Amino acid sequence: MLFYALLFVAVGKAACSSRTEAPPTPQSGVQCHDWGVHQGASVGVYEGESGRIPCPLFSFPSLYNYNQSSGLTLLWYRHTSTHELEQPIDLRAHTFLKHRDSLWIQPATLQDRGLYICMLRNTTSCAKVGVQLQVFVRNGVCDGTLHRNVTVPFQKSYTLRCPDLQHLPSVSYNVTWYHKCRGDLSVFYHRQVEGDEVKIYNLLIGSEGPYTCVVSYQSNGHTLQFTRTINIKPVSPNCGTDHPRVLNPTSGQIYTVTLGEAVNLTCRVFLPCMENEEQQVWWSIDKKTVEELADPRYSSPARSIELEDYGDQTVQKVLHVSEFSAADLQREFRCSARNSRGFNTSVANLQKEVYIPSVELGCGLGVTLAVAVLLFVLYRVYKLEVHLLYRSWFGTDERYSDDKEYDVYISYARNGEEEEFVMTTLRRVLEVELGYSVCIFDRDSLPGGTITDETLRFVGRSRRLVIVVSAFSAVQGTQALLELQAGLAMLRGGHLRVVLIQYKLVNKQCWVKELRRARVALTLIRWQGEKSLPLSSRFWKQLQLELPIRKHTTHTDTERTLDLTDHAKRKHPEESTALILDSLSKPDTQAHQKQRAQSSSAAV
Ligand SMILES: *[C@@H]1O[C@H](CO)[C@@H](O)[C@H](O)[C@H]1NC(C)=O
Ligand SMILES: *[C@@H]1O[C@H](CO)[C@@H](O)[C@H](O)[C@H]1NC(C)=O
Numbered sequence: 001m002l003f004y005a006l007l008f009v010a011v012g013k014a015a016c017s018s019r020t021e022a023p024p025t026p027q028s029g030v031q032c033h034d035w036g037v038h039q040g041a042s043v044g045v046y047e048g049e050s051g052r053i054p055c056p057l058f059s060f061p062s063l064y065n066y067n068q069s070s071g072l073t074l075l076w077y078r079h080t081s082t083h084e085l086e087q088p089i090d091l092r093a094h095t096f097l098k099h100r101d102s103l104w105i106q107p108a109t110l111q112d113r114g115l116y117i118c119m120l121r122n123t124t125s126c127a128k129v130g131v132q133l134q135v136f137v138r139n140g141v142c143d144g145t146l147h148r149n150v151t152v153p154f155q156k157s158y159t160l161r162c163p164d165l166q167h168l169p170s171v172s173y174n175v176t177w178y179h180k181c182r183g184d185l186s187v188f189y190h191r192q193v194e195g196d197e198v199k200i201y202n203l204l205i206g207s208e209g210p211y212t213c214v215v216s217y218q219s220n221g222h223t224l225q226f227t228r229t230i231n232i233k234p235v236s237p238n239c240g241t242d243h244p245r246v247l248n249p250t251s252g253q254i255y256t257v258t259l260g261e262a263v264n265l266t267c268r269v270f271l272p273c274m275e276n277e278e279q280q281v282w283w284s285i286d287k288k289t290v291e292e293l294a295d296p297r298y299s300s301p302a303r304s305i306e307l308e309d310y311g312d313q314t315v316q317k318v319l320h321v322s323e324f325s326a327a328d329l330q331r332e333f334r335c336s337a338r339n340s341r342g343f344n345t346s347v348a349n350l351q352k353e354v355y356i357p358s359v360e361l362g363c364g365l366g367v368t369l370a371v372a373v374l375l376f377v378l379y380r381v382y383k384l385e386v387h388l389l390y391r392s393w394f395g396t397d398e399r400y401s402d403d404k405e406y407d408v409y410i411s412y413a414r415n416g417e418e419e420e421f422v423m424t425t426l427r428r429v430l431e432v433e434l435g436y437s438v439c440i441f442d443r444d445s446l447p448g449g450t451i452t453d454e455t456l457r458f459v460g461r462s463r464r465l466v467i468v469v470s471a472f473s474a475v476q477g478t479q480a481l482l483e484l485q486a487g488l489a490m491l492r493g494g495h496l497r498v499v500l501i502q503y504k505l506v507n508k509q510c511w512v513k514e515l516r517r518a519r520v521a522l523t524l525i526r527w528q529g530e531k532s533l534p535l536s537s538r539f540w541k542q543l544q545l546e547l548p549i550r551k552h553t554t555h556t557d558t559e560r561t562l563d564l565t566d567h568a569k570r571k572h573p574e575e576s577t578a579l580i581l582d583s584l585s586k587p588d589t590q591a592h593q594k595q596r597a598q599s600s601s602a603a604v
């Protein structure tokens with residue numbers, strides 16, 4: 001009794017399922033060939049619209065042919081996350097419709113996305129393949145998320161057909177076309193809507209871009225619709241006639257490689273426009289492709305597009321060598337490109353790079369730089385000291401090379417604060433502390449003789465003229481002005497150096513015209529009051545720099561200086577004679593040489 005009850009249930013179930021589709025039948029004994037999930041065939045559909053999933057098995061017509069006479073059955077299944085096994089699709093539900101080689105979903109909801117499996121079988125054989133369905137929420141009427149690209153050469157004709165329309169499971173439908181979201185397609189004479197199609201007679205700039213067809217139809221008493229977009233990409237009119245060209249490596253190009261390091265060899269290829277043709281670009285090592293070699297040290301990732309222009313492409317193909325060996329240097333690295341029109345190839349010239357120890361070099365440079373910066377800072381701080389030190393080491397004592405009597409002639413305005421400074425401070429420090437021979441006109445000139453001549457003579461016999469600038473320096477007819485003019489004249493002749501000292505701030509406007517002009521070329525040393533009193537102050541260091549070198553500051557007597565000048569003269573008697581003779585032949589320097597001769601004789 002129980003047995004009959006079970007049989008009844010089983011028969012009932014069988015009757016039930018036969019109304020849908022025969023379930024996958026492991027009991028039929030036929031092993032079903034599984035092609036897996038067909039990646040290229042995945043289908044996208046907008047939510048709320050109809051979608052069509054064609055069974056990809058029929059894209060191999062030589063293998064599978066499905067028609068009434070073939071005796072094959074097409075079955076549809078779905079793989080959902082809730083069920084371990086594939087579930088037959090319930091065709092009783094209105095949303096699913098099996099129509100010829102496709103499954104229509106009318107309309108699609110977000111829940112419908114997932115893996116669909118079509119199975120083709122007869123009593124002796126079986127095959128199945130999976131298709132992924134994606135459902136997108138449409139973002140406005142002009143959403144072009146789902147589209148296909150079509151390349152059309154300029155000035156060629158093309159007919160746009162709405163995809164899936166010829167497979168529509170209904171005979172009554174309406175089609176509306178849009179171009180770039182606008183409905184007025186026929187305003188251009190070079191294109192027209194004819195029936196369900198758009199005919200472009202002559203593709204011109206402006207006719208490219210997205211063409212959208214919206215199809216509405218009736219099915220099972222419902223009004224349904226779907227939208228498809230075809231994106232027209234114009235290409236050059238002579239598309240399909242050219243061969244590829246390898247741009248890099250060029251014949252003169254050298255790829256530098258470092259042994260033991262990773263190396264990237266980049267090949268650049270111009271791929272001309274080709275309609276529906278896969279053009280090849282590849283690297284070969286000693287005439288073997290990377291795949292043939294199967295050496296893990298070599299790899300060549302997919303090419304990247306550098307430039308794209310109306311179908312012409314410039315692409316890059318990199319060969320990556322993980323550890324470049326010495327043996328690799330002997331190999332031939334060749335980049336090639338091919339399409340149906342031709343072949344082009346080029347060999348990379350490799351050159352070993354000389355090893356540069358970048359870290360060590362970097363450290364060395366860093367240290368050098370740090371030392372340089374340190375020295376620079378020290379120099380900025382101790383500039384004067386450095387100069388003085390340098391002079392004391394490498395400077396020459398002018399006493400040995402000239403025949404002057406005094407080191408310094410001090411010019412100052414009488415009856416001013418400056419006079420006091422000269423007498424009590426400047427003269428004392430220069431003579432006593434620093435050991436210079438100083439000439440002060442009022443003290444050193446002998447009574448009698450004209451002041452002008454005497455002044456010129458004394459200034460001429462000094463190595464430096466130190467002018468203590470004051471508001472009274474410029475007063476006409478004063479001794480100070482006379483000294484100044486004499487000094488500046490000799491300065492221009494190059495026979496004397498002039499140093500300015502500013503004891504008190506003097507308005508430049510008060511300076512005598514000649515001094516104002518000469519100021520640019522002269523050193524001005526400022527007295528800083530109390531601060532300048534010690535011998536180690538900036539004032540005295542600056543002054544010493546301007547004055548002749550004194551290595552021994554103990555000799556203060558003028559006799560000593562005189563001795564030295566005598567000595568110098570005795571040492572170079574021929575030179576002095578030569579200079580005098582020379583001066584005779586050069587009239588413009590005659591005056592100076594005469595004076596020089598005079599002072600020499602005076603010194604004697
Ligand atoms: C049906 O398929 C067979 C091969 O299986 C083929 O010879 C025949 O032409 C097909 N018929 C139609 C109408 O496509
Ligand atoms: C079943 O289909 C296969 C492949 O299409 C075919 O070779 C075979 O003859 C078919 N068997 C029957 C019994 O129709």
Ligand SMILES: *[C@@H]1O[C@H](CO)[C@@H](O)[C@H](O)[C@H]1NC(C)=O
Nearest residue numbers: 145146147148149150231233
């Ligand atoms: C079509 O071409 C555009 C570039 O023009 C690209 O972004 C898009 O991914 C292409 N679409 C498809 C489906 O290949």
Ligand SMILES: *[C@@H]1O[C@H](CO)[C@@H](O)[C@H](O)[C@H]1NC(C)=O
Nearest residue numbers: 172173174175216217218223
């Ligand atoms: C097509 O359009 C016409 C007029 O706009 C309308 O009467 C008809 O019902 C439409 N048909 C479908 C299937 O939507």
Ligand SMILES: *[C@@H]1O[C@H](CO)[C@@H](O)[C@H](O)[C@H]1NC(C)=O
Nearest residue numbers: 261262263264265301318320
């Ligand atoms: C080589 O190229 C890859 C990316 O393609 C990059 O990650 C790597 O750093 C490059 N190596 C060298 C040595 O340039």
Ligand SMILES: *[C@@H]1O[C@H](CO)[C@@H](O)[C@H](O)[C@H]1NC(C)=O
Nearest residue numbers: 244245246342343344345346
């Ligand atoms: C590659 O193309 C260039 C430019 O068209 C041509 O000069 C060269 O001969 C070609 N090389 C080969 C091997 O075809």
